[in-house]
Amino acid sequence: MNTERMLEIIAETKEQYDYKRFLQPDRPFMPRKNYCSSIGDPCLRFLVFQRRYGSQAKKDAGLQRILDRGTLLERHLYNELGTFGAEVAEPQFPIDFPDLNLSGKGDWMQKFSFGWAPVEMKVVSYSDRIKSVKDFMDSDQRYHRRYVYQLTAAMVAQDASVGAFLIFDPVSFDWKLLPLELDWDLWEEVVNRCREIETHLKAGSLPPAMEWHETWCMNCEYLDRCRESIPEVEYGLLTDPELQDLLERREDIRASYLEYSKIEKSLKARLPDCEGTFRAGPFEITGKRVERQSYAVEAGSYIRREIRRW
Numbered sequence: 207m208n209t210e211r212m213l214e215i216i217a218e219t220k221e222q223y224d225y226k227r228f229l230q231p232d233r234p235f236m237p238r239k240n241y242c243s244s245i246g247d248p249c250l251r252f253l254v255f256q257r258r259y260g261s262q263a264k265k266d267a268g269l270q271r272i273l274d275r276g277t278l279l280e281r282h283l284y285n286e287l288g289t290f291g292a293e294v295a296e297p298q299f300p301i302d303f304p305d306l307n308l309s310g311k312g313d314w315m316q317k318f319s320f321g322w323a324p325v326e327m328k329v330v331s332y333s334d335r336i337k338s339v340k341d342f343m344d345s346d347q348r349y350h351r352r353y354v355y356q357l358t359a360a361m362v363a364q365d366a367s368v369g370a371f372l373i374f375d376p377v378s379f380d381w382k383l384l385p386l387e388l389d390w391d392l393w394e395e396v397v398n399r400c401r402e403i404e405t406h407l408k409a410g411s412l413p414p415a416m417e418w419h420e421t422w423c424m425n426c427e428y429l430d431r432c433r434e435s436i437p438e439v440e441y442g443l444l445t446d447p448e449l450q451d452l453l454e455r456r457e458d459i460r461a462s463y464l465e466y467s468k469i470e471k472s473l474k475a476r477l478p479d480c481e482g483t484f485r486a487g488p489f490e491i492t493g494k495r496v497e498r499q500s501y502a503v504e505a506g507s508y509i510r511r512e513i514r515r516w
């Protein structure tokens with residue numbers, strides 16, 4: 207059998223596996239309630255569309271794998287914490303607010319020195335960029351903002367004034383806890399959002415569309431129902447023949463680069479801050495002091511670039 211045929215067989219096997227394991231049955235998702243995990247979505251109109259039309263989005267094996275990974279890690283960490291003496295209880299505790307038609311599940315309750323608090327575990331790659339809950343709120347990832355509302359609902363359901371995120375990084379296997387104090391204004395926003403959704407569903411109306419967001423709106427499954435037209439972006443065409451290859455290569459090595467930068471940062475903190483030559487196993491490390499010149503940065507402008515793959 208030639209290599210090409212072998213590769214074909216491997217691809218077919220993977221396709222069958224994905225189809226059986228992740229893609230069947232391909233049922234449309236028809237939410238009858240508001241869910242704590244999505245109520246903080248930046249776009250209220252999206253939530254009304256979702257309740258009205260359900261989600262027809264095709265299941266994606268890659269996304270399903272990520273969700274499954276989260277569930278596995280969550281169970282594993284819950285058991286691990288118990289093994290190491292942490293007091294944990296009520297895995298997957300229910301969150302139910304029937305008057306708001308809002309429900310969901312919290313990950314678990316954990317006893318800290320100040321008392322019991324709900325914990326939400328979130329898997330975040332390269333989690334260094336999330337240093338506080340504010341980073342979730344300011345994030346360009348629509349899911350990050352949802353997390354804060356979800357934990358807030360869990361705190362209200364458990365009558366707890368403090369909750370915590372357990373952030374697990376699947377790249378470094380590092381984890382940290384980020385505390386969240388109950389913010390009653392945020393909870394009021396949850397309450398108002400639930401009520402607004404129900405009002406719009408009954409009246410057959412829609413909340414205003416959010417300001418056009420290039421990533422969220424372009425990838426929104428309700429784009430054609432929501433917008434009559436897409437704001438035009440004027441593209442300049444770049445014709446450098448090597449540009450695309452360079453951009454592809456950049457994507458390929460991006461993960462390694464981020465990992466490299468992280469290690470560089472960690473090494474900087476661990477290596478002695480003095481001149482000299484040192485050995486670490488087979489590595490020789492030389493430190494030489496370099497005098498930094500002071501100079502004033504002249505005022506001016508520059509182009510900040512963002513490169514995305516469509």
Ligand code: SF4
Nearest residue numbers: 249252416423426432
């Ligand atoms: S297209 Fe944009 S504004 Fe419209 S529902 Fe989707 S995310 Fe919201």
